[in-house]
Amino acid sequence: MSSSRWAGSITKSTHDQWALARRGLAAYLQNLDAGVAMVRRRLALPIGEKGSRGEPGGYRSRQEWHAKSRRLAVLEHRRQAAGADWQAGRVRVVRGGKRLANTRHHLDTAQLTAQQWRERWNAARMFLSADGEAGKRYGNETIRVTPDGQVSLKLPAPLAHLANSPHGRYTLTCVVAFPHRGDEWSDRIETNAAVAYTIHHDPDRDRWYVTAAWQRKDPVTVPLDAALASGCIGVDTNDDHLAAWRLDPHGNPVGEPRRFCYNLSGDAEHRDAQIRHALTRLLHWTRRTGVDAVAVEDLDFSDSKTREKHGRKKRFRNVISRFPTARLRARLISMAAEAGITVVAVDPAYTSRWGAEHWRKPMTTPTRNTTRHDAASIVIGRRAQGYPARRRTSPPPHHQSDGAGHRNVQAGQDTTGREEPRRHDTGPHHQGVSPDADRKRATSAPNTVRDARTGQDSLLLSV
Known part of the structure; x- marks a missing residue:
């Protein structure tokens, strides 16, 4: 029942959140692999053996060795569970945030009431965002912001009866302003360049905010x-x-x-x-x-x-x-x-x-x-x-004068005191x-010239 614009925004947000959780799971697996390999290495060393530079040695006592052997079993179990999720492509996403969800069980510690937590939870789970569309009026057909700050939304078909403006749009009575980079935002909407908008609510201040975002072209590479x-x-x-x-x-x-x-x-x-x-x-x-x-x-x-x-x-x-x-x-x-x-x-x-x-x-x-x-x-x-x-x-090898070149490697020809003796x-x-x-x-990107660690030209990284 939703329009294609709202459905596209919801789909893109879901895919981005899934990709973020997927990258977090990959980092978690990498950390578990490093921990398992390190514990196995130290358990294989004799107790009390000193480590080399950059690598720890054996454990200090028999008790610590036994505790770490149990720790290894815990890490291997976590690695097995996380690996199964990775193979199945399964991620765990909490809309609104896991930390805020856990805060519900510790309201006294967070100094919140149940009503205050509920307001924060509803605000965090609210989704009101739309990607920009180049060529459309003011760069966004779903959430439109005019140059004078008037905000209007394109309602889905089931909510079309709530529209207070023509063409199924709902116009807000308040106006918005962008103090930061407002001139650049004005230039983009005047040329109908794509601008994405997100509307969110701050329950602590009881205020609504509109965030505008857009993508710039890659800057010119500088030698x-x-x-x-x-x-x-x-x-x-x-x-x-x-x-x-x-x-x-x-x-x-x-x-x-x-x-x-x-x-x-x-x-x-x-x-x-x-x-x-x-x-x-x-x-x-x-x-x-x-x-x-x-x-x-x-x-x-x-x-x-x-x-x-x-x-x-x-x-x-x-x-x-x-x-x-x-x-x-x-x-x-x-x-x-x-x-x-x-x-x-x-x-x-x-x-x-x-x-x-x-x-x-x-x-x-x-x-x-x-x-x-x-x-x-x-x-x-x-x-x-x-x-x-x-x-x-170092001084020249054959004598102590400057016959083989000056000792100060960064001094120019006209630098004062370049011929003075070594300090x-x-x-x-x-x-x-x-x-x-x-x-x-x-x-590093975006002004990448060359990667000196490999001696080859490096690729530009997207920001």
């Missing part, structure tokens, strides 16, 4: 050398803040380090808003400095979040679990594309260690205490520019050679 011509911003990602430092085209830190904090506690909407606000401040500061590129680490903790690998290190497991790697990367790519800023993804290996070794002490002054994260942001930016972590290379020792130095910088540079 890496052109993006780094004015320097870059090195960003070190942490569980509670982003540490950033501006670097000039020669890899030298300029000005003071910046820190953009966020709080990842609370629900998913709060965490997403915190990340969005931190990235907004970062991109605004980047534009003010006149830099066109941001260098970030290509982090991925998908195989390291299992508690079976790190054992009693609850604080460390909590830290890596809170790292918003995927969400932050997706947000940064989309927001940087809107601001015209290139995102350069680099290898995260040893950035904190080399930053503390080569840059923390030299950049510390009586009025500035450079942290380990600030120093790591310098290494990240230099790696994106193709420079090694160390500020100077005194500023900290411990290791004889290990830093990895090839050219191999470690890579740009």
